[in-house]
Amino acid sequence: MVTLELKDLHFSYNGIKALAGVNLSMRGGDLVGLVGPNGSGKSTLLKNLDRIIVPKKGKVLLDGKDLSSMKRREIARRIGYVPQSSVNLFSKTVFDTVLMGRIPHGSWAPTRSDLRKVSDIIVEFGLQDLSGRGLNSLSGGEKQKVIIARAVAQEPEIVLLDEPTSSLDLANQIDVMELIKTQTEKGILAVMAVHDLNLALRYCDRFVLLKAGKVVANGDSDALSRTVLEDVYEIKAKVLGNGKEKVFVPLSRR
């Protein structure tokens, strides 16, 4: 199983601190929910994990190997990334979009086996009727599934997802979460930034709660206690149920 370790990770945007010494350790098969208020550093952390942006200090170790010593292509063969929004210039078809997941494995053009793999993933994701459609013409839910399919086509050991359900209706949220869950059941590590705590509580195996670029809580759903959440979000709240059935109800600002 793959392991991902973060050691004293720091990042800042033009001098403004976004990550202030993050230490974490994650392993394959887990769905890790990255939670915390706006600006707490969730997206920044994900981008550092894929070297889309480069940490100012600290290390990310993939199976013990420093990410900074790896080529971008090599990283792309092992880590897939699903961005928060996908605005395309010259919209590609669904097939071409998923096919891009094979770029890290190929040279200038996809092979016959690349095409077969992509076709299978499109069927697995139930997207075959949309295969020839342009990405920009799809609904939010459909688009998100396509982007996740592209990440899966990379055949990665780790998938990073930046709020994959934020603009989706309830049914599509469940669809997308089930797709992600299917991947982690195959042994993939999925790290997902998410705002909807209840959705996270329902699906994630582990939680990392961030505030101002620091890890405040890290563990299973018990780590997200009422007092910790009230403190981090600066609100009053109620917590009902336990484990996967745990529900967090925000009541008012503190």
Add this chain to the structure above:
Amino acid sequence: MKKDEGSDPLEAYQKEAYRKWAFLAITFILLIIAVLVSLSIGSSDLTIMEAFKGLIGRGDEVSETIVRNIRLPRVVTAIIAGAGLAAAGATMQTVLRNPIGSPVTLGISQAAAFGAAFAVVVLGAGTVHSGMVDAVVNDNIYLVSLCAFAASMISTGVIVLLARFKRASPESMILTGVAMGSLATAGTTAMEYFADDVQLSSIIFWTFGDMGRTGWEEVFLMLAVTLPALIYFTWNGWRYNALDSGDETAKSLGVNTERLRLLGMGTASLVTALIISFVGIIGFIGLVVPHIVRKVIGTDQRFLLPASALAGAVLLLISDTVARTIISPVVLPVGILTSFIGAPLFIYLVVRGKEHW
């Protein structure tokens, strides 16, 4: 989730790919026809068969001289210029993340015009003679071309250098390009203000664009730069697809976005600058041919780039052939024709074609 509906995605994809190959094949055949037609018509008309025989060295002496020495360099120039400008335009639109990316957006055309004006006014390359057949001919075309090319490359160099400081962001490239273009236009206007009548007409006629200025030496030079560039663009087509999906996505797919963008920009600018410096400013091809092709075969850059090159070659060759024959013996500036033929076609496709951006 639906699992059993719809056809096999791979089958559908391959059917679509055959359609794209068919477009490439048809455009290639069109190009061959356009070449033969273009070689056969002119002040002394030949039949297509005579032109073909002249081309392969089986014709009589007169037809061979006309075809090989007079018309062929012009035809090959139009093919190289059309292919280079269109493929470079398609690449610029992707690396700049801008559907109106073109040599004009980056100020390359304006810089070339300034270079030409500088050569004419300051370096005295402005003696011209005018005739019915050749319109205006500049007597020192090498100096003018060299200055046009140098000015374009200096302007591009400034854009690339500044972009490097800004991590090659498309916004910084476009904004610097617009500023450099404006600077070059101001420089050209200043040159024109101080130019005499002969120099002024020389500058203006240079900017019109003309396929008849090149001999075999210039043709081979253009080919030596344009052909490797076309191969480079097509080689990177798949990665350009990723770039169209945004820098974050492209990086996460293992693409070195900064390098791909700077090299793409640099190569596209080099090709464009070289072509413009030899044939003058040909508007429209670099901007619109890629859009026309996208409307027909879609946005996959692996097909788009070679298809744009072929379509650009066909459009420029037809335009040039019409330009030199429509009111013969007067040769119309080809840029007028490229716009007259291409603009209505483009508007039709904007209205009727698929939406891609």
